[in-house]
Amino acid sequence: MADVMTPGLAVGRLAAEELAANFEDLHPALTPHEAVVAADRCYFCHDAPCVTVCPTDIDIPLFIRQISTGTPEAAARTIFEQNILGGMCARVCPTEDLCEGACVRELAEGKPVEIGRLQRHATDTLMARQGHPFARAESTGKRVAVIGAGPAGLACAHRLGVLGHDVVLLEAKGKAGGLNEFGIAAYKATDDIAAREVEWLMGVGGIELHTGQILGESFQLEEVAGSFDAVFLGVGLGGVNALGVTGEDLDDVVDAVRFIAHLRQSKDMSELPIGRNVVVIGGGMTAIDAAVQSKLLGAQSVTVAYRRGRDQMGASRYEQDLAASRGVNLMFNVQPKEAHADEDEYLAEIELEYTADDGTGLKGTGETVRLPADQLFSAIGQTLTLDAGLELDGRKIAVGPTGRTSREGVWAGGDCTPGDDLTVVAVAEGRDAAMDIHRALMA
Amino acid sequence: MADLTTDFLGITSPNPFWLASAPPTDKEYNVRRAFEAGWGGVVWKTLGAEGPPVVNVNGPRYGAIYGADRRLLGLNNIELITDRPLETNLEEMARVKADYPDRALIASIMVPCEEQAWKDILPRVAETNADGIELNFGCPHGMSERGMGAAVGQVPEYIEMVTRWCKQYYDKPVIVKLTPNITDVRKPALAAKNGGADAVSLINTINSITSVNLDTMSPEPSIDGKGSHGGYCGPAVKPIAMSMVSEIARHEPTRGLPISGIGGITTWRDAAEFMALGAGNVQVCTAVMTYGFKIVQEMISGLSQWMDEKGHRNTADFIGMAVPNVTDWQYLNLNYVAKAKINQDACISCGRCYAACEDTSHQAIAMSEDRTFTVIDEECVACNLCVDVCPVQGCITMEAMEPGTIDPRTGKVVEKEYANWTTHPNNPGAVAAE
Numbered sequence: 001m002a003d004v005m006t007p008g009l010a011v012g013r014l015a016a017e018e019l020a021a022n023f024e025d026l027h028p029a030l031t032p033h034e035a036v037v038a039a040d041r042c043y044f045c046h047d048a049p050c051v052t053v054c055p056t057d058i059d060i061p062l063f064i065r066q067i068s069t070g071t072p073e074a075a076a077r078t079i080f081e082q083n084i085l086g087g088m089c090a091r092v093c094p095t096e097d098l099c100e101g102a103c104v105r106e107l108a109e110g111k112p113v114e115i116g117r118l119q120r121h122a123t124d125t126l127m128a129r130q131g132h133p134f135a136r137a138e139s140t141g142k143r144v145a146v147i148g149a150g151p152a153g154l155a156c157a158h159r160l161g162v163l164g165h166d167v168v169l170l171e172a173k174g175k176a177g178g179l180n181e182f183g184i185a186a187y188k189a190t191d192d193i194a195a196r197e198v199e200w201l202m203g204v205g206g207i208e209l210h211t212g213q214i215l216g217e218s219f220q221l222e223e224v225a226g227s228f229d230a231v232f233l234g235v236g237l238g239g240v241n242a243l244g245v246t247g248e249d250l251d252d253v254v255d256a257v258r259f260i261a262h263l264r265q266s267k268d269m270s271e272l273p274i275g276r277n278v279v280v281i282g283g284g285m286t287a288i289d290a291a292v293q294s295k296l297l298g299a300q301s302v303t304v305a306y307r308r309g310r311d312q313m314g315a316s317r318y319e320q321d322l323a324a325s326r327g328v329n330l331m332f333n334v335q336p337k338e339a340h341a342d343e344d345e346y347l348a349e350i351e352l353e354y355t356a357d358d359g360t361g362l363k364g365t366g367e368t369v370r371l372p373a374d375q376l377f378s379a380i381g382q383t384l385t386l387d388a389g390l391e392l393d394g395r396k397i398a399v400g401p402t403g404r405t406s407r408e409g410v411w412a413g414g415d416c417t418p419g420d421d422l423t424v425v426a427v428a429e430g431r432d433a434a435m436d437i438h439r440a441l442m443a
Numbered sequence: 444m445a446d447l448t449t450d451f452l453g454i455t456s457p458n459p460f461w462l463a464s465a466p467p468t469d470k471e472y473n474v475r476r477a478f479e480a481g482w483g484g485v486v487w488k489t490l491g492a493e494g495p496p497v498v499n500v501n502g503p504r505y506g507a508i509y510g511a512d513r514r515l516l517g518l519n520n521i522e523l524i525t526d527r528p529l530e531t532n533l534e535e536m537a538r539v540k541a542d543y544p545d546r547a548l549i550a551s552i553m554v555p556c557e558e559q560a561w562k563d564i565l566p567r568v569a570e571t572n573a574d575g576i577e578l579n580f581g582c583p584h585g586m587s588e589r590g591m592g593a594a595v596g597q598v599p600e601y602i603e604m605v606t607r608w609c610k611q612y613y614d615k616p617v618i619v620k621l622t623p624n625i626t627d628v629r630k631p632a633l634a635a636k637n638g639g640a641d642a643v644s645l646i647n648t649i650n651s652i653t654s655v656n657l658d659t660m661s662p663e664p665s666i667d668g669k670g671s672h673g674g675y676c677g678p679a680v681k682p683i684a685m686s687m688v689s690e691i692a693r694h695e696p697t698r699g700l701p702i703s704g705i706g707g708i709t710t711w712r713d714a715a716e717f718m719a720l721g722a723g724n725v726q727v728c729t730a731v732m733t734y735g736f737k738i739v740q741e742m743i744s745g746l747s748q749w750m751d752e753k754g755h756r757n758t759a760d761f762i763g764m765a766v767p768n769v770t771d772w773q774y775l776n777l778n779y780v781a782k783a784k785i786n787q788d789a790c791i792s793c794g795r796c797y798a799a800c801e802d803t804s805h806q807a808i809a810m811s812e813d814r815t816f817t818v819i820d821e822e823c824v825a826c827n828l829c830v831d832v833c834p835v836q837g838c839i840t841m842e843a844m845e846p847g848t849i850d851p852r853t854g855k856v857v858e859k860e861y862a863n864w865t866t867h868p869n870n871p872g873a874v875a876a877e
Contacts, residue, residue: 040511043834046794049814108791108835 004300008346008374009252009273013298019269022296026187026322027091027117035121038114039068043104050099050115055420055428056083060099064118076126077133079119084158084431085151087127087197088180089424090120091188094285096318098424127196132203137164139206142441145170145228147215150178151423152414153234154201155430156437161206163438168228170213178236179415180423182261185289187296189264221388225409230437233397233405233412234430237421238385243281243378247339252347256280256290256379263293275375278302279350281336282379284314290377291328302328303371307335307355307362337368339376350376384416393418403433411437445750446757447743449483451723452616452641452701454574456483456547459758460714460742463705463726464489464551464577464620467736469525471535474548478539480736481743484547486644486726489524489579490532492554492564497523497586503664506653506673515733517679519651521664521671523585524553529567537571548572549618553579553591556601558608565613575616578605580631581647583624583674593647596622599634606638616641618703621687623649623680628687629694636700643691644703644726646684648674677729681707685720689769692721709738711745718758719765773865778858780850781825781841783807783818789838790816796829796839804828820851 002010014022030038042064050060058079066075079086095101095116103112126133142165146157149171157167175181180194202209213219215235224231240255242248252275266272274297280287283306295302304323306313309332313320320330334352342348350373353364384396391398391406396418403411413429415421449459461484462468462477469488477485491497499522508517525532540548550573554560568576580602582592595601602619609617619635621628623646632643650672654663662670684706691697704722708714709730717725730738755761785796785808792814800808807822808829818829830839844850846859866873 037512040513043793043795045792046798047810047814048794049792104791104793 002298004298005276007276009275011273012270013274014270016270019297023186023190023269025190026185027120029124030114030117030121035067035072035118038118039064041105041113042068045104049102049104050113053098053102055098055422055425056086056089056431057428058082058086058119060115060119063122064113064115067118067122072122072125073129075118075122079123080126080133082431083424083427084155084201085180085197085423085427086119087123088151088189088194089427090116090123091193092180092184093424094316094318094422097316127200132200134158134162134204136161136205139166140164140441142166142229143168143227144230144232144437144441145224146232146234147213147224148172148178148234148236148414148416149176149198149209149211150234150236150414150426151180152426152430152433153178153232154198155427156232156234156411156413156434157207157430158201158204159431159434160437161204163434165206165229165438165441167207169207169209170215170219170224171209171211172214172235174211176209176211178234182264183257183286183289184264184423185260185293186264187293215386216388221410225407229409229441231410232403232430232433232437233386233388233410233416234414234426235384235386235412236415237382239383240378241381241383243336243380245336245338247341247347248378250339250341250345250347250376252374253339253376253378256282256286256377257382259377260286260289260293263297269297272297274299275373276300277372278375278377279371279373280304280377280379281350282306282377282381283308283312284379284381285319286382287377287379288315288319288323288328290379292323292326294375294377295326295328299375301372303331304328305331305334305336305350305352305371307333308357309333334369335362335364337364339373340370347374347376349373382415386416401432402436403429404436445747445755447483447747447750449724449758451547451703452575452618454484454547454549454616455545456724457481457545458483458739458743458746459718459724460484460739461486461547461549461703461724461726462731463728464549464579465728465732466520466522467728467731470527470532471539474535474539475542477731477736478543478546481739482546482736484549484574484724486549486551486577487532487536487573489551489553489582490529490564490568491524492560493529496526496528499523499526500666502666504673506651506663507677508653508679515729516677517651517653517675518677518729518732519648519653519664519673519675521584521673524551524579524582529564533567533571536573540572540574547574549575549577551577551579551620553582553586556590556595556605561605561608562612565609569613569615573615575618575641576609576613577618577620577644578609579620579647580605581620581622581645583622583648583650584672593622593624596620596631596647597625599630602631602634603638606635606640610639618642618644620647620705621645622647623683623687623706627690629690629697632691632694632697632700636697640700642701642703642723644705645691646680646687646706648676649680649683651675676707677733678707678709678713681709681713685717688717688722689720689766692763692766693769709733711742711749714742715746715749715761716765718762720769721763721766723762724758774863776861776863777867778860778862780844780857782820782823782844783825783827783829783839784842785816785818785829785839786837787815789835791835791838792816793834795832795834799828799832822852824852 044061063075063078099115100112106112176198177194278294278299280291337353338351340349403413411433414426447458464486504522580596586592587594619640652662704717705726714725
């Protein structure tokens with residue numbers, strides 16, 4: 001049986017109980033008592049800063065007051081009216097950068113109201129009840145194709161469904177949910193929450209899900225644009241950036257997004273191979289999620305190698321500290337130079353070059369360091385792969401404020417459009433596009 | 444080091460903190476523990492007449508209301524006087540007093556409004572060597588239905604009559620405990636004084652229903668689906684109690700009548716406030732029922748520290764000090780002008796001051812794009828609501844304007860001279876200033 005010291009890739013480095021404990025809920029549900037105590041701390045601010053920074057504009061003081069007066073179901077409605085994926089957002093939002101970061105009690109005492117966990121308390125309570133809380137309006141007879149069943153597409157489809165439109169939801173993968181299902185660390189989405197949320201959300205009615213439908217392969221944008229009254233694109237970012245170093249093609253150099261997706265879909269963590277020495281290249285949330293989960297699977301040493309300084313890191317300080325607390329090493333100002341193989345052509349070392357910025361851009365200093373590595377994850381960003389003739393803004397689909405693309409009748413939102421690549425941002429964009437589609441169709 | 448020893452009616456106790464007549468003082472076990480914890484005195488739970496004791500309900504006796512974090516702010520009860528035999532209580536009182544001669548021990552009594560009933564019980568209480576008695580004319584529930592407690596306290600003539608009997612048949616201090624369930628507390632206080640009372644103690648509890656169970660539609664505390672009003676106490680009643688204490692302290696006919704202050708006293712500061720308003724000592728109940736006897740340690744250390752800081756050598760130095768400052772509205776200085784001031788360094792930008800002022804007051808706080816809140820002196824009437832709703836203590840203060848400066852709200856010069864409503868030109872009954 002393997003353990004943390006076993007060289008190379010190995011499965012079952014940790015005992016089943018330890019694995020289970022490692023992948024427990026990062027922010028477990030509040031007990032009713034904890035929820036009341038946490039809700040008590042909210043000051044019910046005027047024009048509250050937490051709401052201002054929430055991409056979906058959830059009325060946070062109102063929902064917390066509803067929890068504190070014993071009506072978490074009403075609180076959940078307040079949340080879901082703005083954000084139908086409020087359950088997932090309560091788990092995955094970087095609240096430290098958003099609502100909780102803006103909380104006046106963060107300023108007052110360095111301890112914000114636990115908005116994320118309170119939101120989860122409310123949404124869990126309502127979702128545990130029978131039935132769906134929103135009624136679908138009378139059918140409008142309008143048909144909308146929503147391409148991509150990630151957070152943006154789901155939020156768009158749900159809002160359209162509520163408004164009475166008939167939605168056909170086309171998903172490339174075998175399962176809906178997008179990054180909530182395939183791309184978030186497992187300890188943030190326990191108990192199959194992403195899938196349960198999709199099923200619950202579809203309960204509104206009027207949404208027909210088709211999986212395995214790949215835009216550009218199974219069907220073309222032309223076709224759907226021609227046969228539906230409107231189209232929403234929430235296709236995300238299908239490609240990953242290449243490292244561009246020698247040795248990149250070695251077997252154990254893999255894309256972190258794929259590793260995380262595989263892990264999320266795995267029923268048994270003890271069957272997942274993980275290296276003894278893992279190195280993750282990148283500095284965003286994907287890098288942290290890959291690194292932490294590698295450690296939780298039993299890797300002996302895990303290092304995140306980021307080419308810039310700590311302050312530029314995409315992952316929040318909270319996430320950096322989380323990684324550090326799980327035993328992940330964070331290296332700053334290093335970039336990959338070459339992946340070295342052993343005599344059997346297995347990855348053995350990653351050679352990193354130190355970097356510095358003298359004001360003319362980031363450059364390698366020439367000094368290098370080698371880390372033992374039998375598994376290397378690349379997490380240096382994802383790219384849009386869709387080529388449907390739409391106008392671009394940089395490397396993403398150009399959209400107006402309500403998601404209108406350059407093509408009449410086609411809207412877009414989520415990671416495939418500009419803006420922060422966050423679930424909550426995608427939800428806001430999907431929802432707002434749905435409202436604009438509704439206005440356009442009913443005009 | 445301040446001396447907390449307090450002389451109340453010639454009864455000395457090591458500190459002014461007594462436990463009020465209530466569940467915590469119902470038996471020897473509790474009272475001994477209270478004295479060990481440091482309490483200066485105890486008013487034993489009310490004794491009834493000889494014979495079969497009263498009975499209590501066998502369901503909930505207490506109901507509560509809460510502030511944030513389930514902090515108990517108000518408690519009500521439907522418990523009656525002691526439900527233990529008179530002889531048991533008397534024996535225990537005698538034993539405790541013998542073992543704690545330096546502590547005050549007062550017997551609370553409630554017997555029917557008949558001379559014989561008082562004549563019977565008083566000598567027996569005297570035998571215990573208790574330091575005095577307190578007449579329970581305040582219990583608002585249960586006993587009042589039987590013509591005792593508040594039913595007596597609401598009729599000044601009865602108060603005077605019973606007090607007189609007690610002074611006749613008992614030779615130690617007689618304290619009359621007053622009910623707040625009346626319109627003017629000065630009347631029963633005066634009646635007590637006229638009957639020869641050595642002191643009054645107040646307030647007893649207030650008629651109350653703490654909540655209604657919305658599933659069963661029963662008031663709480665609920666006994667088999669029904670509720671009865673109880674007696675309300677705890678921090679929520681402190682302002683009512685302090686006003687009543689001050690009324691007696693400054694009313695000419697009752698001025699100088701010793702007062703034992705009761706009503707929501709929870710900390711040393713509450714006690715000092717009651718004493719500043721004229722209470723010679725204080726009695727505590729709800730706070731110990733919430734936190735246990737140990738809180739007296741904080742009360743002792745806090746009062747000592749404050750007295751040292753203020754230079755008070757003993758409690759008599761500050762008792763009644765605030766009484767001259769309690770006045771009628773008509774004598775308040777209308778030439779005093781203040782403005783709210785927000786300390787931007789302390790402000791956490793919650794905007795509660797803004798919401799309160801904008802929605803419910805004088806639209807005197809401005810809010811900027813970046814959530815900076817500032818007072819608009821042209822609109823501010825110094826109502827204090829912003830201070831009251833601000834979650835950060837000391838962040839918003841009321842600053843008096845210097846005489847000679849111009850109040851931007853009225854455009855008038857702030858006058859140095861005191862002037863009140865009695866001479867104000869808008870007052871139809873104003874007396875022209877000489």
